[in-house]
Amino acid sequence: MNDVAALEFTRQSAQPLPAERRAELLAMPGFGDTYSDHMVTVRWSAEQGWHDASVGPLAAFSLHPATMALHYGQTIFEGLKAFWRPNGQRALFRPADHARRFNSSARRMAMPTLPEADFVAALEALLRADGDWVPRVRGHSFYLRPFMIAAETHLGNRPAEDYLFAVIGSPARPASSATPKPIRLWADTEHIRAAPGGTGAAKCGGNYGGSFIAQRQAAANDCDQVVWLDARERRYIEEAGGSNLFFVESSVHGPRLRTPPLSGTLLAGVTRDSILQLAGTLGYPVAEEPLTLDDWEQGCLEGRITETFACGTARAIVPVGQVVSAQGQWSVGDGTAGPVTSRLLEALLDTQYGLAPDDFGWMRLVDTDLEED
Ligand SMILES: *Cc1c(COP(=O)(O)O)cnc(C)c1O
Numbered sequence: 001m002n003d004v005a006a007l008e009f010t011r012q013s014a015q016p017l018p019a020e021r022r023a024e025l026l027a028m029p030g031f032g033d034t035y036s037d038h039m040v041t042v043r044w045s046a047e048q049g050w051h052d053a054s055v056g057p058l059a060a061f062s063l064h065p066a067t068m069a070l071h072y073g074q075t076i077f078e079g080l081k082a083f084w085r086p087n088g089q090r091a092l093f094r095p096a097d098h099a100r101r102f103n104s105s106a107r108r109m110a111m112p113t114l115p116e117a118d119f120v121a122a123l124e125a126l127l128r129a130d131g132d133w134v135p136r137v138r139g140h141s142f143y144l145r146p147f148m149i150a151a152e153t154h155l156g157n158r159p160a161e162d163y164l165f166a167v168i169g170s171p172a173r174p175a176s177s178a179t180p181k182p183i184r185l186w187a188d189t190e191h192i193r194a195a196p197g198g199t200g201a202a203k204c205g206g207n208y209g210g211s212f213i214a215q216r217q218a219a220a221n222d223c224d225q226v227v228w229l230d231a232r233e234r235r236y237i238e239e240a241g242g243s244n245l246f247f248v249e250s251s252v253h254g255p256r257l258r259t260p261p262l263s264g265t266l267l268a269g270v271t272r273d274s275i276l277q278l279a280g281t282l283g284y285p286v287a288e289e290p291l292t293l294d295d296w297e298q299g300c301l302e303g304r305i306t307e308t309f310a311c312g313t314a315r316a317i318v319p320v321g322q323v324v325s326a327q328g329q330w331s332v333g334d335g336t337a338g339p340v341t342s343r344l345l346e347a348l349l350d351t352q353y354g355l356a357p358d359d360f361g362w363m364r365l366v367d368t369d370l371e372e373d
Contacts, residue, residue: 003117030173031172039126039167044112046162068151069149073209081144095120104201122146131366182318182336185310187325188228192234194207227245242312249306258286258288270313278348296308307340
């Protein structure tokens, strides 16, 4: 991080959920259906810049019907996790990288940027207040959702002049068990997620709203997620729903990882970047090279592509077992998690849970308030 936190957060404690009820929720967290006691909010206006930073009880916003975010879609978000460490500390995974991506989304959407140090300070403020919400079981984690919306009340079709930044948190279900269940991907050749020059590289709300129709189609074809193809030719693989894709190519020289390059139409996943770095440590060569849907199918049929996995913050690494398209379907390998996928997943989780040295300086330790330890 190249800046110093400037915001001072006022703090108002929430009436915490009774410890027993919290324990019940932590024992069986879903994803995004349970929230911790507090939230962080910070306001921005053209005159005052960032101001009114606070940590307070989680509460509903009151929005005027002409709030610009509701009409023109200036909304961006991030998603990252905090993990319980063997020494009782909590640690955020690569928060500065999420700060940088948040700001690049903000620039694309003509929204104000938040200094990286303030973004990280906001995450830490929530984690300090809600440290008891970080589950203590490997695989479980605390998901933080920073986001920003255009908060000005106006119907002018232009960038807003007031914004609201907030962070909420939610305990999250196991990222993956030792052998995560392989997913089935639906190759959509009808819709596109992003086109060159568009917003595909930004984590902005509209990208998701525009993709749900294909997700529905995927579900109708008994698939878990969509694999998106490029807008121009509908041939090149881009990514899968909210995750990036990796292919394991095997030859007499051993396995090699291949992933589509950051062309501007896919989201630059922090998990993707982490895997590119971990692969080096584990001795797997990596290539950021385009791959067509046909080459993927041929590669699988001929045994050149032996594994494929999806990666993202929410589920870490998940193997892809089958691919389905309007033309037919095929299996990747024998349809189960392969050895390279499993090794990368273990290496990633070991780093996150503090069981392996943090060689890349990814973990940011945060001391939190705890009721009891
Ligand atoms: C968030 C996201 C990813 C994964 O990014 P991570 O930083 O690894 O969580 C991939 N694709 C899309 C479309 C996303 O929104």
